[in-house]
Amino acid sequence: MNVLEIEHLTQSYVDAYTGDRTLAIGDVSFTVPQGQFVSLLGPSGCGKTTVLNIVAGFVESTGGRVLVEGAPVAGPGPDRGVVFQDFALFPWLTVRQNIVFGLRMQGAGKEERERRAEEMLALVGLDGFGSKYPHELSGGMRQRTGVARVLATNPTMMLMDEPFASIDAQTRRVLQQEVLQIWDSQRPTVLFVTHDVDEAIFMADRVIVLSARPSTVQADIAVPFERPRTWREIQADPRFAELRTELMTMLGVEDL
Amino acid sequence: MTMTATDVARVAGESPLRGGARSRAVDAAWFASPFVLMALLWVVIVPAAGVSSRVFPSLPAVAQTFGAMLLDGSLWTHVSASLLRVLIGAAIAIAIGIPFGILMGVSKAVSAFFAPLLRFSVALAGIAWIPLATLWFGYGDLAVIFVVFNAVFFAIVYNTMLGVRQVPTNVLRAARSLGAKPWTMFWQVHLPGAAPSIATGLRVGMGFAWRGLIAAEIIATSAGMGYSLFLARQYYETDVIILMMILIGILWLVMDRLILAPVEWRTVKRWGASREVGI
Amino acid sequence: MSAVAQLEERASVRPVRPRDAIVRYSGIRTWGPFLVVLVLWALISAAGIFPSAFFSSPAEVWERALSLVERGILPAYVGDSLIRLAVGAAWGLVIGILLGFVIGLSARARKFCWPALLFFQAIGDIAWLPILIVWFGFSLTSVTIVIVYTVCFPLIISIVAAIDAIPANMLRAAGSLGASRLQRIVLVVVPAALPGLSSGIRTGLGYGWRALIAAEIIIGTSGVGFMMFDARRQGDVTQVFVGMIVLGALWYATDALLLAPFEKATVERWGMVEGIGR
Ligand SMILES: Nc1ncnc2c1ncn2[C@@H]1O[C@H](COP(=O)(O)OP(=O)(O)O)[C@@H](O)[C@H]1O
Ligand SMILES: [Mg+2]
Numbered sequence: 001m002n003v004l005e006i007e008h009l010t011q012s013y014v015d016a017y018t019g020d021r022t023l024a025i026g027d028v029s030f031t032v033p034q035g036q037f038v039s040l041l042g043p044s045g046c047g048k049t050t051v052l053n054i055v056a057g058f059v060e061s062t063g064g065r066v067l068v069e070g071a072p073v074a075g076p077g078p079d080r081g082v083v084f085q086d087f088a089l090f091p092w093l094t095v096r097q098n099i100v101f102g103l104r105m106q107g108a109g110k111e112e113r114e115r116r117a118e119e120m121l122a123l124v125g126l127d128g129f130g131s132k133y134p135h136e137l138s139g140g141m142r143q144r145t146g147v148a149r150v151l152a153t154n155p156t157m158m159l160m161d162e163p164f165a166s167i168d169a170q171t172r173r174v175l176q177q178e179v180l181q182i183w184d185s186q187r188p189t190v191l192f193v194t195h196d197v198d199e200a201i202f203m204a205d206r207v208i209v210l211s212a213r214p215s216t217v218q219a220d221i222a223v224p225f226e227r228p229r230t231w232r233e234i235q236a237d238p239r240f241a242e243l244r245t246e247l248m249t250m251l252g253v254e255d256l
Numbered sequence: 257m258t259m260t261a262t263d264v265a266r267v268a269g270e271s272p273l274r275g276g277a278r279s280r281a282v283d284a285a286w287f288a289s290p291f292v293l294m295a296l297l298w299v300v301i302v303p304a305a306g307v308s309s310r311v312f313p314s315l316p317a318v319a320q321t322f323g324a325m326l327l328d329g330s331l332w333t334h335v336s337a338s339l340l341r342v343l344i345g346a347a348i349a350i351a352i353g354i355p356f357g358i359l360m361g362v363s364k365a366v367s368a369f370f371a372p373l374l375r376f377s378v379a380l381a382g383i384a385w386i387p388l389a390t391l392w393f394g395y396g397d398l399a400v401i402f403v404v405f406n407a408v409f410f411a412i413v414y415n416t417m418l419g420v421r422q423v424p425t426n427v428l429r430a431a432r433s434l435g436a437k438p439w440t441m442f443w444q445v446h447l448p449g450a451a452p453s454i455a456t457g458l459r460v461g462m463g464f465a466w467r468g469l470i471a472a473e474i475i476a477t478s479a480g481m482g483y484s485l486f487l488a489r490q491y492y493e494t495d496v497i498i499l500m501m502i503l504i505g506i507l508w509l510v511m512d513r514l515i516l517a518p519v520e521w522r523t524v525k526r527w528g529a530s531r532e533v534g535i
Numbered sequence: 536m537s538a539v540a541q542l543e544e545r546a547s548v549r550p551v552r553p554r555d556a557i558v559r560y561s562g563i564r565t566w567g568p569f570l571v572v573l574v575l576w577a578l579i580s581a582a583g584i585f586p587s588a589f590f591s592s593p594a595e596v597w598e599r600a601l602s603l604v605e606r607g608i609l610p611a612y613v614g615d616s617l618i619r620l621a622v623g624a625a626w627g628l629v630i631g632i633l634l635g636f637v638i639g640l641s642a643r644a645r646k647f648c649w650p651a652l653l654f655f656q657a658i659g660d661i662a663w664l665p666i667l668i669v670w671f672g673f674s675l676t677s678v679t680i681v682i683v684y685t686v687c688f689p690l691i692i693s694i695v696a697a698i699d700a701i702p703a704n705m706l707r708a709a710g711s712l713g714a715s716r717l718q719r720i721v722l723v724v725v726p727a728a729l730p731g732l733s734s735g736i737r738t739g740l741g742y743g744w745r746a747l748i749a750a751e752i753i754i755g756t757s758g759v760g761f762m763m764f765d766a767r768r769q770g771d772v773t774q775v776f777v778g779m780i781v782l783g784a785l786w787y788a789t790d791a792l793l794l795a796p797f798e799k800a801t802v803e804r805w806g807m808v809e810g811i812g813r
Contacts, residue, residue, distance in 0.1 A: 058707050078713035088704035091805040092726040101722075105713035135806025149712070283646075290651035311670065372565045373572060379786040380779065383661075383745040386752065387767035387775045392589055460738075464745065470661040471749035475764075482661070486753075489665035497666045505658035512657070 003156060003189040004032040004055065009064035010214075011050050024050050026214030028064075037183065037190045039200035042210030042218075043251055048193040051210075052161050055191060056082050069156060078102055081150030081188075083160040087142045089134040095145050096121070096130035102153040120148040123182055140171040147179060157189045164199065173231055176202055180229060197247045202234055209250055219250055313495035318502075321495040330484075335503065337479040341397060342469055342511075345404025346462065353412035354454060358446050360413065361420025374414050381461075382407035382468035390476050400472040400480070407468045408461035415457025419450025459512065466508055591773040596780070599773045608762070613781065616758040619675065620747050623682025624740060631687040631739065632732070635694030639728070640720065645695070656688035660746040664753055678750045685746040689738040697731020698724060730802045737794055744786060759785075 011025040025047040032038050042048050053059040054066055057076040066073045068080065076082075081102070089098050099120050100113040108116070121127045124144040134142055143163055150158055163179075164172045176199060183190065194200050200207045201223055209219040223243070225234060234240050298315050301307075309317060325331035360367040385406055389399040423446065431445045473482025481500050488496035573593055579585070580592035591599075603609035638645050638652070660681050667677040701724065709723045751760025759778055766774030802808045 056707070056711055058710075076707065076711035078711070080711060082708065082711045084704045084708065086702065086704055088702065088708040090705065090709075090723065090726070091807050092729075092801070101709070101714075102712035105715075105718060133805055149708075153712070286646040287650045290647055291654075294651070368564065369568050369571070372568050376569075376783050376787065379741060379744075379790075380783050383749045384763075384779060384782050386749075387763040388772075388779065391767050391770070391772055391775060463742075467659050467661050467742070467745060467749070470659060471752070474661070474664070474749075474753055485662060485665045489668055492669060494666065494669060497669070501658050501662050501666065504662045505654050508657040508659065509654065 001034050002031040003034050003069055004191065005065070005067040005070075006030055006051070006055070007065045007067075009051065009054065009061055009066060011047065011054065011059075012062050023214040025061075026211075026216045028210065028215060028217055030208055030217055030220065032189055032191065035187045035189055036206060037204045038192065039204035039207045040191060040193045040210065041197065041200040041207050041247065041251075042195065042215060043212050044195055046210045046212050046215045048195070048210060049161055052082075052159050052191060052193050055157075056080055056159050078106065078153050079155055080157045080159055081153065081155040083143070083146045083150055083158065083163045085162045085165050087134070087139075087146050089142060089145055089149070091134050094131050094133055095126060095137070098134065098145055099130075099148045099152050101149060106153065116152055120152050123151075123185065124148045125178065138171075139167045140175055143167060143175065144178070147182060151182065151186055151188070154186060155188055157191065158183075159191050159193075161193045162195070163192075165194075165196075172199075177230060179203075180227070184228065197244055197251065197253075200247070201240065201243050202229065202231065207247065209247065219247075221246070309494060310492040311494065313498055317495045318499050321493075321499050325496075325499070333479055334481050334484045334500075335507070337397075337477075338469060338473065338481045339507070341400045341473075341480070342404055342462075342465060345401040346408045346465060348401075349405045349408035349412055349461065350458070353409045354416055354447070357413040357416025357454070357457075358420050358442060358450065360417040361450065362446065367417055367421075371417070374410060374417075377406075378410045378414050381410040382464040383471050386468070386472050386475055389472070395476045397477070399476050400469060403468040403472045404465040407464035408458070411461030411464065412454065412457045415453045415460065416450050419453025419457075420446050422453065423449035462511070466504075466511075470504065587772075588770065589772055591776050595773045596776045600777045600780075603774070603777060609777075609781070612757055612759050612762050613785070616747060616751065616760070617785070619678050619751075619758065620682060620740075620743060623679045623747070624686050624743055626679070627683040627686025627739060627743065628690065628736070630683065631690030631735070632694065634687070635691040635732075635735070636698075636720075636724075636728075638691060639695040639698035640724065652688070652691065656692070660685040660742065661749050664750060668754070673754045673756070678747065678754060681746050681750050682743045685742045686739040689742060690732070690735040693731045693735030693738065694728055697728040697735075700731070701727045730808050733794065733798050733802060737790075740789065740794075741786075744782075748782070 007029050009025055009028045010023070012021050012023045014021050028047075028051060040048050040051060050059065054061045055068070055073065057073050057080070090101065093101065096117045100108070100117050103113050103116060117130060118127070121130050124147060126141060126144055126148070129137065129141065134145065137145065146163070147158075164175055167175060180203065190204075192200075192203055194203075204223055206223060207219075207221045208217055209221070210216070211218040221243070224239060225237065295315065302312055302314050313321075322331070360370055382403060385403050386399070389402045393399040393402055427449065428441075428445065431441060436444065469480075470482040470485070473480035474486040477483050481504055485497055485500045485504075488494075488500070577593050580587075580590055584590075600609065634648075638648050663681055663684060664677065667680055671677045671680070705727065706719060706723060709719045714722060747758070748760035748763075751758035752764040755761045755764065759781055763775050763778035766772075766778065798808070
């Protein structure tokens with residue numbers, strides 16, 4: 001069953017000052033089956049964030065249809081959890097309170113929230129940090145809180161918008177592996193936006209490449225690697241280099 | 257619970273599809289509406305309720321007084337007296353305050369000493385100095401200018417210092433390693449880097465100064481808008497009072513827009529520096 | 536705990552140098568400069584650089600302060616001023632916070648009110664004093680209204696600014712986790728606006744304090760402002776000095792006892808502002 005169906009999506013923006021209309025998304029269609037991890041790859045400014053925001057229900061599309069589990073998207077909802085590049089944690093809540101925010105919105109009891117918080121803290125490797133405030137954590141720890149906050153409610157979909165872009169290179173590699181492990185425990189359907197080719201391949205079952213603005217789907221490529229994956233194995237695999245070259249060429253990066 | 261997309265857009269402050277000339281006209285109408293409403297209420301209610309002119313003037317009476325004071329030159333006397341005092345006081349404060357603030361921002365030792373004193377002084381600046389100013393300088397222009405000066409001065413120094421401290425260390429290092437001398441550092445690095453914060457300080461200071469000016473003129477002078485405001489009170493000339501209040505408001509808005517806001521706009525917009533909104 | 540978490544934890548702990556600690560916590564940093572100023576002040580007045588009619592010595596000021604306290608004048612006046620400020624500020628806070636959130640949250644209320652709001656805040660508190668005196672006489676009502684007026688506007692403006700500055704993604708996060716509009720307001724907008732609220736209160740009280748002094752000078756029956764101006768009329772510079780120092784000390788106390796602890800427990804604890812204080 002397809003959890004996400006996007007049909008002929010278009011989006012234009014009106015410049016607030018000049019009144020000019022620009023077409024950001026030309027015509028994008030794709031579907032994502034249950035439990036698949038999909039990377040959405042494309043050059044900067046091609047409309048990846050816009051697609052994600054439309055799926056999340058933050059922005060209304062100007063054309064086309066977006067269905068989640070068969071129903072058109074009407075505003076954000078707890079069935080689609082979002083992990084943001086800038087974390088968007090609530091600074092006045094502790095890590096634990098941030099994680100159970102969604103449960104609180106669903107009216108879960110205190111006991112259930114506490115139990116779930118401990119579970120999630122353990123799952124993302126943050127036990128002992130539950131009582132800290134977000135500003136007391138490193139970037140990597142903040143993003144793990146962001147992931148835990150989303151997964152705490154068992155959403156159907158997890159939407160991630162360049163979640164590792166503001167994290168240093170070493171930590172990023174570790175986090176990519178960790179997030180895959182965490183994802184494996186629940187297997188929600190994931191739409192993962194990135195402009196990093198390596199990351200797109202490493203994380204996903206499938207990479208959808210968007211062209212430059214006004215964007216269309218330029219390619220839809222299956223990633224053949226088994227899970228669980230580690231960077232060491234993937235990097236050593238000759239198919240990785242091939243895939244990488246193919247995608248790089250598609251994005252017009254000619255250093256290879 | 258879910259919500260509609262327009263609901264989301266409203267809360268998040270996103271306007272998906274709007275703009276253009278039509279919305280500009282709508283904006284202008286929104287801008288004018290509260291003022292038109294107030295003027296209407298004024299015109300209708302004051303005569304209808306039979307309010308005495310000793311309590312609240314009618315709109316035509318205020319307009320008439322405006323014309324009369326404009327013609328006999330008394331309006332210009334008061335407004336120019338006030339503006340001149342503000343101008344002189346603020347100019348001196350800016351000229352001394354900015355270099356001093358930059359010195360404090362650059363030198364840890366200087367700022368460690370002066371910062372607590374300054375926090376104390378900013379809290380006191382302006383009106384609280386009126387008794388002392390009138391003692392030192394007598395009743396008259398000098399006392400008022402002093403009040404304006406110290407209201408602006410402390411706010412400028414303090415905010416300039418904060419602004420200089422906010423210039424990123426790496427920018428300073430880059431400039432130095434490119435061979436910038438202290439003089440160049442002042443003009444090319446510290447001053448522009450601190451500009452947004454200086455603008456904030458200027459607005460805060462001018463806010464204190466404008467109020468200080470009115471208070472000081474009420475107390476210590478025989479010309480100026482504050483003086484004429486208070487004199488009119490003695491004779492229950494509410495038309496003059498209301499006229500002066502409106503003028504004080506308009507002049508402040510003009511001053512804020514024409515002088516201060518562009519400074520802020522230029523520095524902040526052009527360099528994309530962050531800004532503390534507000535007064 | 537994962538190995539990375541441990542590593543990151545270690546990296547985020549900053550070493551505290553003992554010298555820093557002494558300077559930071561012993562109060563030398565704060566009070567030292569005042570001591571120096573006191574000494575300078577004593578030296579200047581002893582040297583007789585300014586005529587004594589214009590400049591009193593610290594000793595004179597101290598003696599006068601003591602005698603004013605003994606005669607009960609100073610405590611009574613300080614009490615009067617504080618009560619006026621408290622009454623005005625309380626009303627100002629209630630009205631300002633309510634209007635701030637309404638205008639900050641409703642685009643329509645904002646469009647309608649904003650220009651008028653800027654205009655009325657531009658008129659400034661003191662300019663209202665004469666017409667208030669015409670309406671309410673030289674009374675507590677006039678003073679209170681001026682202070683309410685003064686406290687309100689900075690509060691409204693900084694709450695609105697704080698609401699505007701809430702990162703869009705924070706509201707989106709709350710919405711996508713299932714928060715209703717009311718929940719977003721109560722659980723996100725209100726705490727996120729707290730830094731603006733506290734800086735608005737600071738600014739508002741700063742203006743309110745000045746307005747009170749002006750009102751007391753002009754309306755003049757009691758209070759610290761009245762005491763200072765009464766002294767000025769008699770050419771009593773010592774008592775003016777006493778008044779100014781009392782004003783400064785009261786402001787410091789308000790800040791240290793009310794505002795700073797509130798900020799420490801909330802916005803500073805949450806890392807939403809750095810330890811500031813103006
Ligand atoms: N709110 C908006 N108003 C106007 N233009 C926008 C808005 N959001 C995005 N755009 C434009 O749409 C295009 C796609 O943006 P975005 O989805 O953020 O790209 P990406 O995430 O792929 O970098 C960009 O050219 C951007 O300038
Ligand atoms: Mg993006």
